[in-house]
């Protein structure tokens with residue numbers, strides 16, 4: 001089976017369920033508190049493994065209880081964790097989830113910001129052995145840039161989730177095969193308006209001129225938009241009542257990659273990813289909400 005390598009972040013999520021997201025200066029009480037495994041990288045690795053993918057991960061957790069819990073969760077899902085270093089303090093994410101499922105996230109990067117070029121060199125065999133590399137932007141940008149260069153030397157396809165959103169150089173974008181931003185990240189990447197589907201298509205087409213072969217814009221309840229060399233297609237979302245949207249984007253990206261490793265077409269993979277993320281928004285938590293392939297079926 002084709003192999004997926006995730007290079008990215010691992011966080012312990014500290015989640016407060018609140019009646020509404022607080023306004024500046026407002027103090028509110030939570031309805032419920034949960035601590036559970038998260039981090040965009042780890043979420044994507046666990047999601048892909050639970051969907052039947054062959055997955056390894058490179059990253060860092062702290063030498064602490066949070067780190068151990070995150071590693072255990074990855075192992076339990078079947079992820080190869082030999083590329084994850086344990087040192088310092090595990091990253092954390094403070095998350096507020098409102099009654100309608102929307103969230104605010106504040107990151108405390110911890111060990112994620114210590115991921116280095118040397119970590120990548122130490123696990124170069126994982127890059128050599130994989131077919132797809134998935135990355136996000138919760139580790140240093142310099143390391144993401146380094147991996148992009150190595151990946152293009154080894155002719156490995158990189159799927160980049162540019163989250164948290166920030167501008168990227170044309171050189172970096174030129175080494176990305178598949179870019180999967182949400183609307184906000186697309187706006188941050190291009191500086192263009194993204195309020196209508198036409199504006200989103202226009203912004204995505206600008207990114208394609210940098211050499212990105214495939215762009216998928218995830219748009220929440222509006223579904224997703226896939227643009228590749230041959231087609232431009234809008235995949236509507238599955239209608240569900242959202243409970244918590246945390247990790248819905250992560251699950252979409254992982255499911256899309258698993259679809260590709262199983263030989264599905266771009267649109268079939270995007271449809272599969274749409275189903276998976278619909279399940280995720282009906283459940284609480286990041287990794288807690290990720291379904292197995294059996295549950296999706």
Ligand code: RIB
Nearest residue numbers: 011038039040093247286
């Ligand atoms: O995408 C959701 C994730 O973003 C959370 O699990 C949190 O840890 C942050 O990385």
